[in-house]
Amino acid sequence: MDFTPVLDFSGKEPLYQQLYRQISLAIQGGTIAAGQRLPSIRQLAKLSGVGKITVEAAYQQLLTEGYITSRERSGFFAAEIEVWVEPEDLSAASLLPALPDGRDNREDVRYNFHGSVIDTRAFPYREWRTCMLEAMDKYADDFSFYGDRQGEWELRQVLAGYLRRVRTLQCAPEQIVIGTGLQQALSFLCLLLADRHRVVAMEEPGYADARVVFVHHGFTVVSVPLQEDGLSIESLEKSGATVVYTTPAHQYPHGMVLPVAKRHQLLQWARRVGGIVIENDYDGEFRYNVKPTPSLQGMDRDGTVVYIGNFSKAFSPALRMDYTVLPAALLQRYLSSYTAYPSPVCRHLQRTMQLFMQKGHWDKHVRKMRTLYHRKHDLLLKAIHTHMPQAVRVLSHSVGLHMLLEVETERSEDELIEQALAAGVRVYASGRSWAERPVDLLPRIIVGFGGVEEADLDEGVRILAEAWFGAAASA
Template identity: 40%
Template sequence: MLQLTPKLDEGAKEALYLQLYRYIQGEMIAGRIPADARLPSIRRLAETLGVSRTPVALAYDQLLAEGYVISKPRSGLYAAELETGNRAQTLEQTYATPSPPRAYHASHTESVPYDFGYGSIDVHHFPWTKWRRLVNQCLLPENNRMLLYGDWQGEAELRAHIAQYLHQTRGVRCTPDQIVIGAGTYHSLDLLFQLMKKDVSTLALEAAVNDGVKSLVQQYPFACHPLGLENDGISIQDVVNSAADAVYVTPSHQFPFGMTLSIGKRMKLLKWAAERRAYIIENDYDGEFRYGTRPIPSLQSLDESGRVIYLGTFSRALGPAFRLSYLVLPPSLLDRFWKKQHSYDQLSSPILQKALLLFMQSGDFERHMRKMRTLYHRKHDVLLEALTKHFPKSAKVIGAGSGLHVLLQPGNGMDEVELVQAAEQVGVKVYPTSVYALSPEWSMPATVLLGFGGLAEEEIRAGIGLLAKTFGRE
């Protein structure tokens, strides 16, 4: 049996389970815990370390969620096989940059009692009073420059705060000069594709993607290669076979199917990109919201070759109407941005950028995010409880544990169209998933999407109760 001897400090600010998690993670990356080594049981390790079972269980859960370990029924946890590289480069070496020269969403027009649309947020808990005060502050005469175009890369102070926020919450390593603020995910992607088009002839992307991304890709002359989806993320063999110059992925919470790209596959994907000098586009659209385990570190945080382009949005944190997104560009693409090798000048409203900056500076943004994580965690659990209560065990729930949506396969003999129509007849909106497939053969059979962010807990319970009665009819 493998022996683990971490040095745990109960007086440290960092929780015991995080200390243990980091120790085991480090030992595995360094190769001191070999692949297929069996980890001690929770009970045995807790006794050895003289701690309760809770921190050990939490550490193991996080390792399992990130793919560092695999679970074998009735046997235990085993170390996964990792592709590890040289991680000795410093942040300054890796990210040195030249100095710059100066779709299918919830309906808001139809009267539907229970709308489980993707993309909805809880507007009732938005900090209206604080935000109104901040916007009013931006519109004072002394801030009259807010009415002009502003910095076409995004307000410098806001970029600095976003860089700090991303490092603290997602492990992203970048300088403020690498960040370009955009007016929503699709605008940021459109800008990125313009910067990449000289280098990319073949784009590999997940076999199912957001419909807006799919539509945008079709506007460019990229040859598209679909990547099969497995329980732990994209097929790495499909990546190798694609001969692609760039790969688009949602590794922390695949959209729409919800799986997480395992650490082993992350290392292999990064190694492939470094060897081929290909780009990886990481869309971390809802990485802030993970329930039960610590948020999965971003793929960009593991990148030592500057091949990952990180894409994020404030649509889940604040609301889609703000149209605030951001790209973290590697130096080569950043140089093209500064040389104006694209068709954009101002990407996002300086007024909203300034208001967000003030929101972050005051500490209110961090407090708002803590509140929303707690709120969405509770709604997520209410949804799962309702599905467990009302649906038989034969029904399958996919993609739980992260984000603001899950998928449901009722297994009642209805096809996708019948499911959507039957639900609407009783005042419940659910959404098809076939629209996200790059081609019909990649569709999941009879699967609907349930977004829960915009519904109250009682609405979730009532809506699922109606669905269960409706889907129970053959």
């Protein structure tokens, strides 16, 4: 065999691992041909200057991974493996069209007013890390099984208690399904609803990504206009829909809160048509200077409301964990026909969140963030009133982590965003929220404050005003 391993006896990599790596690469590269006999354990130990145990460990790993075969009384032989050759020019070899940069560049500016970014400086790293380590020790057996199909029972127990206490829900742990985000939750609901409902109503404007999910699942989506106090019930009645997706606690993106009287009307509509209301309570923990309103699910007496909540706004969007509370009828459908779709959330993350809530860290964190975001909300509102001219009107505030600005200008939303970006400020368009955007609608820009430092809010708005209206406007 024309191959002699060269080992680094003073390096950090174990000697058996060095042997394994060099032999496997030689087989892949053809230096050791398929079917070629390898040295015996004794011979290779002498050749490489190591003990037999080291060679045995390397050969065992090579056997396990299929690089070599063992023949009784004949020794070890290089296996025939398929060799993959990386093309020199991937784009040319795969004939792909020119592709945009696949990285998400939301953090490449000084002032990023994204509506879903949280304040990571206030994240409870120490408490979360402690709970993660405790979950690994306390629930070590979790690694050997898939877990509860709806999500870990103990997490659902503590979550149900929280939702009853804080969000006025009427729910039991049995009704909760743990998922990985709104799109996944809506996709699962589409499976549950598809054979009985085919038309979904959505607020216009509303959350564009939700509309995409319904369309992908073959539903007809009809737009229901907003009034000053939220979804038009009269238009919903005429829509022909039997399912409605709504954000009553904080309409996205306009921000109004659906009043209690309209909530009753919406529930009456669902009862009359045998319909389903999908309530997305995406940032219900955060409201400022306004009283909290009861959840639709908590007011429901007929089992018509599906409630979707998440841990993203109050904790971290990177966790990718949400929860759906199913009414009794849909829960029975799930249990009878859809348990083949288990919870996709990592058991360890579920256990960590369970402990985090059981120890009281969650309630403490939400109270802390509510105070922090209240300050940021007020600072952003003050900065807008200070630096922006009368051509900018705040359409929504007092709830959630963003404000919606209407800008009286001849420029488009995209042009305003590009001007802001050139000045080092990132703001976001609301145009995608419309299924059919009115031609004469003024640009409406989403300005979030969750991830912006308090000290930067005033300066960020001042620079934004200067980019849009010149230095005089921000003076």
